[in-house]
Amino acid sequence: MIEIHxxxxxxxxxxxxxxxxxxxxxxxxxxxxxxxSGSGKSRLLKVVAGTEQPARxxxxxxxxxxxxxxxxFALMGKVRVGFAFATGGLLSNLSxxxxxALPLRFSGVPAEALQGRVDGALERLGLAAVxxxxxxxxxxxxxxxxxxxxxxxxxxxxxxxxxxxxxxxxSDRDVALGxxxxxxxDPAKTLLMAQEQPDPFAQLASGQLDLxxxxxxxxxx
Amino acid sequence: xxxxARLGAPVRGFLAFLGDQAHLTLSTLRYALLLRMDQATVVGxxxxxxxxxxxxxxxxxxxxxxLLLGAVTLIQAFSQLSGLGAENYIGVLMVLIILRELGxxxxxxxxxxxxxxxxxxxLGAMQLNGEVDALAAHGVNPYQYLLLPRWLGVLVAVFTxxxxxxxxxxxxxxxxxxxxxxxxxxxxxxxxxQTLSNRDFVATLLKxxxxxxxxxxxxxHFGLSIRRSQTEIPQAVTKTVVSALVAVFALxxxxxxxxxx
Numbered sequence: 161m162i163e164i165h166x167x168x169x170x171x172x173x174x175x176x177x178x179x180x181x182x183x184x185x186x187x188x189x190x191x192x193x194x195x196x197s198g199s200g201k202s203r204l205l206k207v208v209a210g211t212e213q214p215a216r217x218x219x220x221x222x223x224x225x226x227x228x229x230x231x232x233f234a235l236m237g238k239v240r241v242g243f244a245f246a247t248g249g250l251l252s253n254l255s256x257x258x259x260x261a262l263p264l265r266f267s268g269v270p271a272e273a274l275q276g277r278v279d280g281a282l283e284r285l286g287l288a289a290v291x292x293x294x295x296x297x298x299x300x301x302x303x304x305x306x307x308x309x310x311x312x313x314x315x316x317x318x319x320x321x322x323x324x325x326x327x328x329x330x331s332d333r334d335v336a337l338g339x340x341x342x343x344x345x346d347p348a349k350t351l352l353m354a355q356e357q358p359d360p361f362a363q364l365a366s367g368q369l370d371l372x373x374x375x376x377x378x379x380x381x
Numbered sequence: 382x383x384x385x386a387r388l389g390a391p392v393r394g395f396l397a398f399l400g401d402q403a404h405l406t407l408s409t410l411r412y413a414l415l416l417r418m419d420q421a422t423v424v425g426x427x428x429x430x431x432x433x434x435x436x437x438x439x440x441x442x443x444x445x446x447x448l449l450l451g452a453v454t455l456i457q458a459f460s461q462l463s464g465l466g467a468e469n470y471i472g473v474l475m476v477l478i479i480l481r482e483l484g485x486x487x488x489x490x491x492x493x494x495x496x497x498x499x500x501x502x503x504l505g506a507m508q509l510n511g512e513v514d515a516l517a518a519h520g521v522n523p524y525q526y527l528l529l530p531r532w533l534g535v536l537v538a539v540f541t542x543x544x545x546x547x548x549x550x551x552x553x554x555x556x557x558x559x560x561x562x563x564x565x566x567x568x569x570x571x572x573x574x575q576t577l578s579n580r581d582f583v584a585t586l587l588k589x590x591x592x593x594x595x596x597x598x599x600x601x602h603f604g605l606s607i608r609r610s611q612t613e614i615p616q617a618v619t620k621t622v623v624s625a626l627v628a629v630f631a632l633x634x635x636x637x638x639x640x641x642x
Contacts, residue, residue: 232517
């Protein structure tokens with residue numbers, strides 16, 4: 161599903177984060193990416209989603225060349241990608257319901273099916289009561305769950321999860337973990353998860369990559 | 382060599398900016414043609430919001446400004462041309478000053494002040510919040526969802542506001558002509574109609590199209606260029622206003638030269 165060859169990523173200050181990354185994640189595989197804050201986990205996920213261009217290397221998803229190529233535009237209509245962002249990612253001028261519904265509306269899901277899928281996803285993540293509110297009016301954990309609800313309703317082939325349980329309280333964490341576990345067991349879904357520590361995803365992962373081992377050391381003056 | 386490089390840098394920057402404007406315009410047009418019916422419904426809803434903000438919410442501002450401008454133009458003209466049969470020049474003055482030039486130009490300036498600033502700030506905030514990335518990652522084409530409705534909305538709004546501006550300015554001019562010379566509405570409109578030509582309609586329509594494109598894509602360029610921090614948003618807004626004003630004046634001059642020189 162994901163093929164990465166000789167990937168190099170730079171930080172916004174042009175510092176090289178890592179270089180020479182080769183990674184293959186088969187369809188239905190669950191890949192965990194770990195590393196300390198600032199090691200490039202989130203950027204790696206964005207590169208795979210096609211929203212950020214790498215410094216060097218080739219990336220393809222589902223047989224579609226993302227880089228070099230037109231990034232996320234190359235994947236549109238070919239591979240369904242769901243991305244749960246660590247922060248932000250929900251449109252601030254739409255309610256949670258409309259945020260979850262937007263990718264479905266754009267991919268041509270009929271109104272009745274759309275209503276059921278959106279309501280079901282919000283219910284599953286415990287957001288039914290706040291579905292009509294905009295992201296700024298709900299808690300940080302509800303925004304995090306909103307990201308997961310959008311992925312759940314969209315039913316994508318590739319799921320990218322960036323720190324999906326960071327900052328959640330125990331009950332919210334259990335809900336999120338239950339959902340991620342279901343995705344991990346589904347052979348039709350490929351998971352790429354980024355997390356600072358391997359726990360609690362280590363048991364779910366079929367492959368694990370530590371970015372710290374690839375990181376380029378800072379030059380001391 | 383360093384001197385030459387310094388000299389060439391602004392030229393290179395300007396050419397890159399023009400290239401980006403062309404890329405934004407052509408990509409938006411291309412993806413507009415690829416829009417499916419179900420996607421068009423979503424885009425239509427966004428377009429209506431843009432029309433409401435840019436046109437409906439600005440109707441009183443534009444109407445009031447135009448009414449005063451039409452009245453002031455004739456007051457000043459009559460004060461200079463009194464005794465020379467000023468009432469015979471009413472149509473020429475209204476068409477030459479208001480309908481041909483100030484109508485489209487002042488409408489564009491008001492839209493730049495009200496709406497291009499809002500578009501740049503909104504897109505900048507969306508960029509910082511990862512909303513543009515989220516759209517693209519989930520298969521929602523940002524050209525179709527963000528740029529196309531703003532362009533269409535501003536196009537419809539600028540057209541509506543120019544018509545409103547011209548009508549209100551003619552109304553203001555008529556009020557002054559009526560009070561000063563007792564000119565009838567029929568005489569006033571005949572005078573305007575005799576001076577107006579089809580060329581004026583074509584030139585105005587073309588101005589509406591190019592001004593709305595310049596306003597929208599300048600705002601989109603500077604808004605979407607924001608990458609790192611909130612402090613870039615006011616900078617992008619300022620750049621949008623300055624750059625869009627220069628573009629509108631330059632395009633206005635170009636069209637005046639093409640149609641009337």
